[in-house]
Amino acid sequence: NNNYFRPTKAIIDLEAIRNNVRRLKEYLKPGVQIIAVVKANAYGHGDVEVAGAAIQSGATMLAVATPDEALHLRQYFHDIDILVLGYAPVSFAPYAASENIILTVYSSDWVEQVNTLALSQPIKVHIKIDTGMGRIGVKRIGDFHNLYQQINSSSNLLVDGVFTHFATADEEDSQYFDYQAAKFEEFISSLPEKPRLVHAANTAAMLMKDPSVYYDAVRFGISMYGLAPSTYVKTKLPFPLEPAFSLETELIEVKKIQPGESVGYGAAFTAEEPSYIGTIPIGYADGIIRKYSGQQVLIDGIRVPIIGRICMDQCMILLPSAYNIGEKVILIGKQKNEEITIDEWATKADTINYEVPCIITARVPRIY
Ligand SMILES: Cc1ncc(COP(=O)(O)O)c(CNc2conc2O)c1O
DSSP states (O other): OOOOOOEEEEEEOOHHHHHHHHHHHSOOOOOEEEEEOOHHHHHOOOOOHHHHHHHHHTTOOOSSSSSHHHHHHHHTTTSSSEEEEEEEEEGGGHHHHTHHHHHHHHOOHHHHTTTOOOOSSEEEEEEOSSOOOOSSOOOOOHHHHHHHHHHHTTTSEEEEEOOOOOTTTTTOOOHHHHHHHHHHHHHHOOOOSSSSSSEEOOOOHHHHHHGGGGHHHHEEEEGGGGOOOOHHHHTSSSSOOOEEEEEEOOOOEEEOOOOOEEEEOOOOEESSSEEEEEEESSOOGOOOGGGTTTEEEEEEEEEEEEEEESSHHHHHEESSSSOTTTTOOOOOOOTEEEOOOOOHHHHHTTTTHHHHHHHHTTTTTTOO
């Protein structure tokens, strides 16, 4: 959509998404399915567009975090399996049945409550096992078997899968990962018959660990967007990743200030020499949080810092010389022979790369 007037926009490269999925598909053993993790608006990249690109390149299933994300995607993709990885209230069960949404189950009480409903058709569920993530999931093998039986004897539910999630697959020390993987294997091998889909691997596990953890499908998130799960994994990638997210805007004001003149809230920046200051229309209400102050951006392929305090809707940069209003400014992406990466922004705010695109708010249009 081009009917927005502020020059600030995120540009999403869907060919990069397709290439990342294609390369993973070539890397995996044949027969292992790719579940595209498109939760949180596809980590801020646009869930409908990313889901379409991932499916074009071989993903056979979508995974989201919430029931609402699943309903949104079902409006655009009528047939593909959609799994809600997180909690879904019993009140969602009728919609899961009618819209054919797969739910995650780990609670016997939840099953009891769903059994009281009259559903249009049975709901497919994946049983979540907590092997050490400590978030949601069944922890004891006896409870797992009881839940499995309880679901199998329900006319409202069908076991379609079983899965777990790893807490430390992106770390060099594999001890905790090995503990989780062994526990999951113990649960799975104790089943008299296997469900359609057994899955466990997130990006770090599918890129770093033994193929035995692939099972029937892998849940591809962060590296589908061209980002490495951790700095450790970034040094050991089995194939190249293509970043899909860039963020740009334009100068909307340029001024020259003299030594002693200040910029921004708190007059937090004061010039020590004659300086050119640029104002750009992006601020913390766009997800450029105040902690990012000092981060460099690109103008004319030159790295320049954000100075002073980031405002809600604008921030100021220290220009190397006079520039015209309308000059392009790259916050994330390449310009001439320079590049500012998401990893750089994550480091600046002492966070992880996952968070950076996720918190770029809806006020920033995503352009494909
Ligand atoms: C259950 C589950 N499976 C797969 C993934 C994909 O992981 P990846 O992006 O590393 O491939 C996630 C991501 N969950 C989260 C990512 O950041 N915080 C989270 O809770 C997840 O929660």
